[in-house]
Amino acid sequence: MILAVTNIDAVREAWWLYAIGAFVTLFIICGSLFFAYEAYKQSKALGMPKEQVKKAMISSISFTILPSIGIFIGVITMSGLLGIALPWIRLSVLGALHYELLAVNNAAEGITATSMTVQDFVTIAFTMTIAIIWGSLFTLFFFKSYQKKVVDKAITKKERSFGPLLFQSVFIGLVATYFGDAFSRMFGYNVKEIVDGSYTGNVIHMTSFVPLVVFVISFLSMMGFDYLVQNKKMKWLENFQLTFSMLIGMTSAVLLGMGGIY
């Protein structure tokens, strides 16, 4: 049955979109709990201490809180153009803010919250959904054979092997890139202007040393917490040291902002 809803506001904030959002949330929770339970059973079969599993769980929950608030701010950012339900769905499943904004920009260039039609909205939703699925498709079709043919062979169990260092190197490359992201902003970066949740096409050139300060303070805070965990035997801190270090780094950005430095 087609209800022929043509009012964009009625579609953007439709109850059934929120119901889909709730269903997506439930799906993610059920899937995650299923795999977590399988992993827990496997930990028992391997004779792993319960404490280790608990550590992985608590540290991951505490680690995720701050970035998730950041992701939710993405929902608010996009809500001006797309309402709340669609950004909530998109950022809950296989989404990332920079990607979603790019998708909006490509599918609906020049469209504003007031000029948007139902067709624009549907086009944006399809574009966002289709173009992000490549990683999942590669995982679905190629991950198993890639793991067997490449990963297992790269990581041998020899006494002296490059395997473990290979992934340490990938991590270091990753961290170095994000250091570059923070450091380079002292010399210049471009901000695409966002109005009502979509790019306007205007680019603003800016400089800022705040991200570098945040990076360095978080780094030093982690050093301090690590000292407390290792040398002062404050083991309880171990699961929270990353979150606390991030909070201190982020607080430094707030304090600089209060002093007029952004």
Next chain:
Amino acid sequence: MNDKYRERMHKYGRIFIVLGLMVIFLAPVSMWAITGVGPNGGRLFTGVLVLSLVFLPGGLIEMMTYSPILGTSATYLAFITGNLINLKVPCVMNATEICKTKINTPENEVVGTISVAFSSITTVVIMSLGVLLLIPLRPILNSEILAPAFNWVISALFGALGYKYFKNNLKMAIVPMIFIIVLSIFIPEFVNGNVSILIPIMAVLTVGISKLMYDKKLI
């Protein structure tokens, strides 16, 4: 025993991906079905084509780079729940470090899965709470005072995480750090505007330098 576990996780993981893809399409397909208005074919084709130029090779590189770090079932979970590089991968890196497990071992399969599972649950719970409490939360989260904190949340995340990796592998970090600093000084907008392109480049560079140092027994 681990092989059997992995086989089972590949089976469940593939089922989860197929179900996940169906769930992802639920929103746009329902919109079409309920409103009776389909997407604009031309704009949809162009939009998907342009985005796929970046995200198709990106998807392959992400699968190849991050799946060994995540482990079997965590890879399937992460490739449906998303936010890989800004959340799931560093989250597993942190859990692996705290639990002192080694990549591609049965123990790390467990740690990686627990980590991605609870990270995914935390994210969707926070998002749902945010939607439920949107009216009281919007002014707080949109406040000018808090904006800088969340603008630079990724710098805070990788600054804190960076210490752990630089502490244990200082020699391996020297060349990539010098390289990225020089690049940042000369082409800053390229560095901060192309992080997702730079990550695999930096990863390959660091692996190459580390291999050289390893062969020369410097590490």
